[in-house]
Amino acid sequence: MKQTHIDDVRPESAPPRRAGRPGLTNAALGAAGLAGFLVLCEAVPRLGIVSEDYFPPLSRIADALVTELADQAFWTALGDTLTGWALGLAIAVTAGILAGVVIAVVPFLREATASTIEFLRPIPSVALIPLAVLLYGTELRSVLMLVVYASFWQILIQVLYGVQDVDPVAEETARSYGLGTWARVRHVLWPTALPYVMTGVRLAAAVALILAVTAELVIGAPGLGARIMIAQTSQAVPEMYALVVVTGLLGLLINVGARTVERRALAWHQSVRGEVAV
């Protein structure tokens, strides 16, 4: 998303970069911000600005979290959520890449599917909730249906973007050297599309978690979402917040993890390099 499209000529006497220090101060400032946020979460209910019934002080949420962590049922729920997430994501990634490559390789398909993809993609996956309930009830398959539908498009679209980005010169060179379809996919198309695919996986990983939790909350499929709903209906407010924090941490872990994988896998790729350097 950079707008620098002419040679990025640095001024000859650019001030020397203050290496080291900003990173350290940034970390310190970030820690201060986090600490401030935590203090706020404790103080706001204690001072009665918000009722403790709705928003218990942080210390009580932390207590509830500790109790949760000691509970076997919590770990089962976490496992259920992660299973739905991982399985759904894996299916979506595989299907998305396969479909994307097939569509990309056959030019006829690319044109023929464009309108259908444009129509199906924005359909909210939550529209499938009633169908999932009827067909599978609270089984894992309900979760998978939502997760796969939502994340599949993220991957497919990115694969198609990536394929569009293939340098026509490289493609023609490969053709002129008599490379077959499969060899062209492997050596020209795939390396070009890879950064896009990785972006797709990162986006899909976040979407998959959202839909996994949605399915559990709304349909009642076992997992953290269902546990949150139960805590809410039984007025176990601190427990509910503790579980919300857990889903947040899970999301954070997934985001950070996906970004790390993306960077590792593409250390050689310019777009990522640029991003890291800035």
Add this chain to the structure above:
Amino acid sequence: MSGGVRGGGVKRLALRLLFAVALPVLLVAAWWFASAGSTDVYWPPLRTILTTFPDVWTAERLRDDVLPSLLRLLAGYVSAAVVGIALGTVIGSYRRVRAVCEPVLEFLRAVPPPVLVPVIMLFAGIGHTMKIAVIASGCVWPILLNTVEGVRAVDSVMSETARSYGITGAARLRHVVLRSASPQIFAGLRQALSIGIILMVISEMSASSNGLGFTIVQFQRTFAIPDMWTGILVLGLLGFLLSVVFQLVERRVLGWYHGLRASSRRS
């Protein structure tokens, strides 16, 4: 049509139209025939679904269920956009503020928005306020974080140009910072739109007496299966239409950006 687009032009246009229509028609036909003799309760014939459609989605229902849903979505989305862009601009403009806020924002963004439904139900009950608050508080993060990124990345030469010509304060914000960040802001608005639709539906499924999500779940619970299918179609159509509207707006506002990208790709 201009004189130049005749013969080959018309043919090309017709071919493109054919390509655009062929597969959807094929898919609908496949659905039609595959389901034609269906006796499976859950998979009624498409014919039945389509004949049920006008009976279910009457003008009254559109007014009582679809309109409230859309208004709540609009209210939540617009407030998220206003808050997200305003806060994002402030945070993105100051390096220190950004450093302080970053870890907290990263965490808040990572919380899956649907868990906000039970949380906000505690505060706001199950009325309009709850649903609007849920939609707003779920949509705000992608807008906020993308605005921060966009504002932070304003090109140094552009910002020096603005400074050297005395373009400061509100003029700088309006003509330089926000415009330069607009592609990123729109990326955030797009993500927020799909989150908003999800939250609109599930907040109504969880606790409501009207709205699209409520109606569809009602059909499912009462085993009015063809009605439920029409509901799924309506939701799908709504998602599609909202995305078309979004694209139209985006194309208008970001026309320059797409042109710029296309021209730098050519060179």
Add this chain to the structure above:
Amino acid sequence: MDGLLSVSGLRKVYEGSGRRVEAIRDLTFTVDAGELVCLVGPSGCGKTTLLKCMAGLLTPTSGEVLLEGRPVSGPPPGMAVVFQEYGRSLFPWMRVRENVELPLKQKPLTKERRRELVADALDSVGLGDAAGAYPWQLSGGMQQRVAIARALAYEPDVLLMDEPFAAVDAQTRADLEDLVRGLWRDRGITILFVTHDIDEAVYLGERVLVLSASPTVVQEQLKVDLPAERDQLRTRVAPRFAELRTHVYEQIQAAKRGVAGA
């Protein structure tokens, strides 16, 4: 010694994490009203730092810059800058006309007067027809013309140009050089032109300031005694032109070696 723009004892030191870089040591010179002065120096000699200090975009460590006798502490209203990176200095979301007009909106001008200034500036760089285009629809040379038009419309006392033609091809560059000469003669504006190209400095300037390598001082000031009417073909092959460029070239070589001006 007090010209329109005067720089005295200017010094700029960058500091950071235990490292100190002295970009400019001690610069003193003046530019009189209506002059066209070229600043030339070896690459890495702090030309851009100097320009930013003069434009009020950077605060010098010591010394001062005076514009019409008043010290420059922020971007002064009587100054316009043309940057090297035209692609990043024009706003891609605005059409050419809007790009030129935007700075004028900060001035107390009527709408009619603004329109007049924009049209006049675009005409004088030969882009009267391109007002409705977006900058990225134009070639690099035309984009830099837009940037020049924007500076002209601003009606500055001093026009600062920071290696404006370093990123355009040779043919376009020659055209743009003649454009700058022409504008200077027709409009009588004061121009300070920074470049690393010796030929360009001698061809354009009435006076050339040769800077030393960083930490920068003025190595030499040189009057260019070429006829006012200059021509890409004849001027560049004139014996006097060759002498001058040889002289400047030697000075810059000396500057790189760190020898004081001869």
